[in-house]
Amino acid sequence: MTGTAKLLHEGKAKQVYATDDPEVVLIRFKDEATAFDGKKRGTIEAKGPINARISSILFTYLEANGVATHYLGTAGERDLLARRVTIIPVEVVVRNIAAGSLARRLGLAEGTNLELPVLELYLKDDELGDPMINRYHVRALGLAADAELETMEEAALRVNALLAAHLEPLGLRLVDFKLEFGRTAAGRLLLADEISPDTCRFWDVRTGEKLDKDRFRRDMGGVEEAYREVLRRLEAGQGG
């Protein structure tokens, strides 16, 4: 990519650049880390390249298992190529174990196993603090068509089953994760954004050690090492 590539969008953790192909974008992963809707800020060394690589591995795995994603391939060490989409401002969260805001909100001890996966929708809006919404809000606010939302929910539950099955043998328990979806110009719905320790909670299966952004949120230290460990296990999983 040349230095003159047009920046289409800058988020908290990524930049999106135009490419020669109007339907393809380059996604650059930043080292900057934020939490609590941007109220906490910092840098995690090498986070960009690590998360680009983790996302690449997980999007490839999901595509191979029939999930339609925006992922096209890698470019630079912190860059992915992806189909250009308009992000739907509804974050889809799936949880297998109570942690973070769910544990607080429902008064559950962190680590409580959920009998069934819990799917939640959040309005992607930092100023409002990403409030929880439901399908009626999505409809009333015109955020997505009913059929799109249904596809998103089904895809999220399928991603949960696929990821959990893939990660468990690598010693990573999938506690919860957040997905974003987007529409191509042609109206096709694709899983977009990233899948990384920034957007998932991973706990070591044996020790329960946190290997995700909670180490940054909670000032636990060893953040970069944890992200590297997730990547190391995923790469080991590819070798198998």
Add this chain to the structure above:
Amino acid sequence: MTGTAKLLHEGKAKQVYATDDPEVVLIRFKDEATAFDGKKRGTIEAKGPINARISSILFTYLEANGVATHYLGTAGERDLLARRVTIIPVEVVVRNIAAGSLARRLGLAEGTNLELPVLELYLKDDELGDPMINRYHVRALGLAADAELETMEEAALRVNALLAAHLEPLGLRLVDFKLEFGRTAAGRLLLADEISPDTCRFWDVRTGEKLDKDRFRRDMGGVEEAYREVLRRLEAGQGG
């Protein structure tokens, strides 16, 4: 009712007493008012009798239109007779106009008309501040069976359509309301609790004046008068 009737349950606004019939309870409406999960407390003069009467009129109307409710009849001036149920700890809220917590949460101006009714579920738990939940939480926490929740949602939307149609000609706009449902010993699902200015927002159709508990929550004065006015209009509607 004798002075020795057994108190089965005491809530913030009502007491529930046993009767000679194990399947029937007497519900006594108190004058005490609370808001913000019990953090604000006060008394609204004559609220008990007014809300008992309003609930009686509205339950009778809904029953006549095919909604299964716990309502059986009136007893004392602040007492209703009702089928005994176990309350399902899921509050169902339906909103036609943005107000209160929805307006705050989604950054909408109070009074914004919602294109479609918005239905929300809340966990009935004062200590947790009645957090918003969705059907996945209901399932994971085992609060209600899928079929029960579906029946509750359908009933709530039907109640919304019926109440709005009944109240509008009486000059009352139904902004939003909260319903609770319960199960009889035989497992039958019934609309329960109360329907009153404590649990609904009513705005005067012409002036927009608030005729509900927001007058208490927001220290607007004229609380008793507003509740009386709602009752006056409902009684006028019965005469028609």
